Amino acid sequence: MSTPTGFMEFKRQLPGDRSPSERVKDWEQFHKHMSDEELRTQGSRCMDCGTPYCHTGIDMIGGTSGCPVHNLIPEWNHLIYRDLWKEALDRLHKTNNFPEFTGTVCPAPCEGSCTVGLIGQPVAIKTIEQAIIDRGFEEGWVVPEPPEKRTGHKVAVVGSGPAGLACAAQLNKAGHEVTVYERSDRIGGLLMYGIPTMKLDKAVVQRRVDLLAAEGVKFVTNTEIGKDIPAQQLVDEFAAVVLCGGATKPREFNIEGSQLKGVHYAMPFLSGTIKSYLDSGLSDGNFLSAKDKDVIVIGGGDTGSDCVATALRHGCTSITQFGTHTKAPMQRDQLQNPWPQFPNVYTLDYAHEEAKALFGEDPREFSIMTTRFVGDEEGQLKELHTIDIQRIVDETGRKIYQPIPGTERVFPAQMALIAIGFDGPESTIIEELGLAQDRRSNVKARYGKYTTNADKVFAAGDMRRGQSLVVWAIHEGREVAREVDKFLMGASVLP
Missing domain, CATH: 1.10.1060.10 (Alpha-helical ferredoxin)
Structure with missing residues (x-):
């Protein structure tokens, strides 16, 4: 102490x-x-x-x-x-x-x-x-530390997000030859293209990628496994394949008017802005701009907050973020939310602080549900219709959201960003390799073992557990590396 x-x-x-x-x-x-x-x-x-x-x-x-x-x-x-x-x-x-x-x-x-x-x-x-x-x-204490000797085993890692990078780093330390495949033009996965630059400087991501490359990890960009290279080819050519492709399939939001111009999913909005900023400082215009628009963000999580912050920097006219959850209490409820659970208390995220500074109030609307999008005669979004909701327990014991009659409202909007989460990994590799899936469509691989039903194929991170925190992805990347090392060597010295 x-x-x-x-x-x-x-x-x-x-x-x-x-x-x-x-x-x-x-x-x-x-x-x-x-x-x-x-x-x-x-x-x-x-x-x-x-x-x-x-x-x-x-x-x-x-x-x-x-x-x-x-x-x-x-x-x-x-x-x-x-x-x-x-x-x-x-x-x-x-x-x-x-x-x-x-x-x-x-x-x-x-x-x-x-x-x-x-x-x-x-x-x-x-x-x-x-x-x-x-x-x-x-101080220069963080320097490349390549392994003293190589085992001769080659491992392919699909996806360069936090799980893939952690897995590659650990397997490389064990002396295996690791190749990381990434379909984007830059390494980092959601660290590079899913989190805005003001929240995570991309030079910080690239600095670590450069260190891993100096230690011997090979990176292949602009290459989508299952399309540019068959997934089976990796299984045939490598001693082991680790799938860390993330949970990138957006949850569908099919309500009336969702096909209108101006209605977008959050990730193309965020990733397009980040890429344009890195490529040209936004001068190329290759992104969905919120400038001079009333913007509604549907979804109360971190991705939605990042959309708020990004839209503010574009120069939006107004910004509102919808959440189905109730407004959190100012202090922890010791009965419903006791220590050491994560405290569910009211806070202003960085994006909400910024919106309040510019527009005078917290941009969030709580316990609200969008019922339909309405467009003009040219098919452009012009407003959202909503109703307030309450959470109840139905006759089967399920917790559901129930609309409150008489609470209908209309919000003007020329852009709506859908940030309601993800429905698991994309299916290309899963279908090609015939991988088993759990009830949430994630790749089925037992926690702590990470082996799939396909020989030599492992899965970790969001692709296995569903959308989660960066720190959980790093944890699973480290753990799957140990299991792959055991598979290749019979035992492992990795933590």
Whole structure:
């Protein structure tokens, strides 16, 4: 323990952000940095619990509790307090290949299960994690570490998102020759094209990709397995194939008027903007623009929030985000949402802060359902019709949403972005290889083993578990690498 009374002596402190009204004018990351002394003070708040729930990484009702990669959080908090930054980086990298990703975009379920949070504000775990990896790169401590010898086994990894990259990194450490296939023109999957640049700087992603390449991982872009190369060809040519293609099939939203011009799914909107920004600073115009439009985002999750932030930077006239869930309470409900569950409390995400700064209020509408889209005579969206809803338990015991009569409303809109989630992986590879699927259409592979019904074929990440957090993808990428190593070598030294 850094100091026995640190959690009582010092308050939680987070780095400041650039002003919302200013940062919407650019596409740069908006978090500021804390001094070493401030970070040491925050590290001192860690209690070094006898049972550190921040390690746990389990699914509980309402979300994840604790860190899925089982970060050694109390250890590196203590090392930061003692000003031992390089040692803290070593401990961090023991469990997490990419702390620069989780330190930036993870919702920090570790903080939700922090014991200090029982009586006050939790330790600023995510902030300290980000500071450690930033310091590691600044000091030149993070360098390529290619394996000393090769095993002669070749492994193909399909998909270069966090699961695919973590899997490739671990298998490469074990000495296998790893080739990662990506259908986009840049490596990174959702890290590159699914998360806006102001939330995750793409230079940070490319920096890690370059490190992996220097360590011996081979990357093949603009190549879609199942179309450009038959999936069976990989099975024939490689000792093992790991499918980490993600859950990229959008959930359909077929209501009246959904075919109108101006109605789009969220991911083409986000990825098109990111690619255009990286290619030309948006000067090529190859993206769906929200400029001068009333925009409605349907879906209350992180993807929807990213759509809000992106539309603001385009220069939309107004922005509203719909969610079917109720507005969260200001404080944790200890009966319905007890510690160490992830706290379901009202917060303003970065996008909501920005919208409030520009338009004067939280852009979210809660407990609302879109009933139809209405267009003009030219087939262009002009408005959305909605009704308020309430969640009830029906006669079979199911929880369903019930419309509330008399609460119909009309919202003007020239653009609607559908961000209601995903219905599992795309089917091309699944059908070609005859892979079994679970009831949610994900590739069927038991957690902890990751083997599919096809010989030599493994599956991990969102493609196996469904849409989830980046940190869960990294966890499964690491775990499937260990199982592949066992399959090839008979045993594994990978964690």
